Amino acid sequence: MHRFDRSTTAFQEFIASMRQHWANRMYPALVAEYRARAAGDAPDSAEAAGALLSDSATYRWFGFVERHFQRMKYSDPQWGLAAAFERDPEGVARALAAAEGSRYLTLDPELAIPAYYRAVDIHQHPGNLVGAPYDGLMYLISAASIHPTTRRFEAHERFAAWLADRGRFERVLDMGCGFGKSTLPIARAFPEAEVIGIELSEPCLRLAAVMAEESGPANVHFAQKDALRTGHADGSFDLVTSTQLLHELPLREVRNLLAESFRLSRPGGWVVHLDFRCHEPWKQFLIEGHAVRNNEGYLPQFNRMDMQAALRAAGFEEVGIEPFAEAEGVTDPAWPYWRFPWTLFAGRRPLK
Numbered sequence: 001m002h003r004f005d006r007s008t009t010a011f012q013e014f015i016a017s018m019r020q021h022w023a024n025r026m027y028p029a030l031v032a033e034y035r036a037r038a039a040g041d042a043p044d045s046a047e048a049a050g051a052l053l054s055d056s057a058t059y060r061w062f063g064f065v066e067r068h069f070q071r072m073k074y075s076d077p078q079w080g081l082a083a084a085f086e087r088d089p090e091g092v093a094r095a096l097a098a099a100e101g102s103r104y105l106t107l108d109p110e111l112a113i114p115a116y117y118r119a120v121d122i123h124q125h126p127g128n129l130v131g132a133p134y135d136g137l138m139y140l141i142s143a144a145s146i147h148p149t150t151r152r153f154e155a156h157e158r159f160a161a162w163l164a165d166r167g168r169f170e171r172v173l174d175m176g177c178g179f180g181k182s183t184l185p186i187a188r189a190f191p192e193a194e195v196i197g198i199e200l201s202e203p204c205l206r207l208a209a210v211m212a213e214e215s216g217p218a219n220v221h222f223a224q225k226d227a228l229r230t231g232h233a234d235g236s237f238d239l240v241t242s243t244q245l246l247h248e249l250p251l252r253e254v255r256n257l258l259a260e261s262f263r264l265s266r267p268g269g270w271v272v273h274l275d276f277r278c279h280e281p282w283k284q285f286l287i288e289g290h291a292v293r294n295n296e297g298y299l300p301q302f303n304r305m306d307m308q309a310a311l312r313a314a315g316f317e318e319v320g321i322e323p324f325a326e327a328e329g330v331t332d333p334a335w336p337y338w339r340f341p342w343t344l345f346a347g348r349r350p351l352k
């Protein structure tokens with residue numbers, strides 16, 4: 001889709017290898033040190049678990065690599081992704097050319113970007129997906145798989161398969177769809193359905209449209225809309241989804257998103273948000289630490305939010321919150337490598 005010069009490619013390959021090393025070698029070493037320090041005790045909070053590592057050089061090195069290699073990936077002044085794309089505006093335009101006038105795409109240049117979104121460069125992505133025309137391309141490169149047994153995009157394909165096991169749906173809305181990583185597999189899983197992905201970021205939507213132009217499916221459409229105020233009619237979808245959106249919202253907006261997804265689903269329709277959640281103290285310490293190190297500003301408070309209560313307060317019944325396996329074997333407690341604690345948040349709008 002887009003080619004870099006050799007130095008940039010070599011640097012980016014080094015960063016990607018280091019990320020693998022971090023997830024598959026440094027993380028198990030950190031776990032071993034934590035277990036040795038805990039000496040059979042089970043700390044009862046994330047804070048108590050973290051205190052065991054307060055003077056650990058292994059933990060500091062783990063945290064440094066997590067934060068600063070991600071920063072270098074995007075923002076190294078010479079070989080970072082942003083600098084490489086800035087040097088090649090024609091290449092960016094070429095890569096996105098198929099989005100121009102695409103039947104898969106509806107843009108809204110007047111759409112207001114919410115203040116919470118501009119406040120944080122999430123994932124350390126400069127400008128948070130609305131800063132530059134190449135933001136979608138940059139996000140695509142960045143969103144690679146990080147442990148040895150996961151295929152690229154596997155989590156999203158497995159999510160679509162999970163949904164397909166639950167029934168047939170005719171109108172599906174995928175909120176915060178990014179470049180379509182979730183929406184495209186859902187549209188393929190439900191070929192008879194009309195599937196709409198909505199997103200704030202124009203550069204991501206353009207990339208989604210390019211992908212749809214290249215390989216379909218024909219039943220998908222991407223629109224620039226705020227998921228908190230979509231403008232779609234009440235009850236106009238029988239399935240509303242999102243992947244990795246909730247933890248990127250302040251708590252008040254999580255509640256507003258649940259209210260909007262409830263409003264949009266038809267009586268008896270389903271809402272399924274796929275996100276992260278972990279309350280086991282040691283892993284909670286790590287995931288909330290990851291949030292700080294990777295500018296996931298809203299994740300810690302989302303992780304501690306009572307989502308059962310929030311889903312019920314929004315009006316849902318048959319509320320279910322359950323772990324989700326983004327690859328084979330990853331929810332086994334003995335899984336040795338770093339992973340995000342993927343979790344499904346589902347509810348149904350009552351028939352009456």
Ligand SMILES: C[S@@+](CC[C@H](N)C(=O)[O-])C[C@H]1O[C@@H](n2cnc3c(N)ncnc32)[C@H](O)[C@@H]1O
Pocket residue numbers: 114117129175176177178179180181182198199200201204225226227228242243244245248
């Ligand atoms: C972590 S990304 C996930 C993208 C995609 N669902 C995936 O799993 O690859 C979260 C996405 O939500 C989008 N987003 C955040 N707030 C939004 C809002 N209020 N309305 C629509 N999209 C939003 C962001 O621009 C970003 O693309």
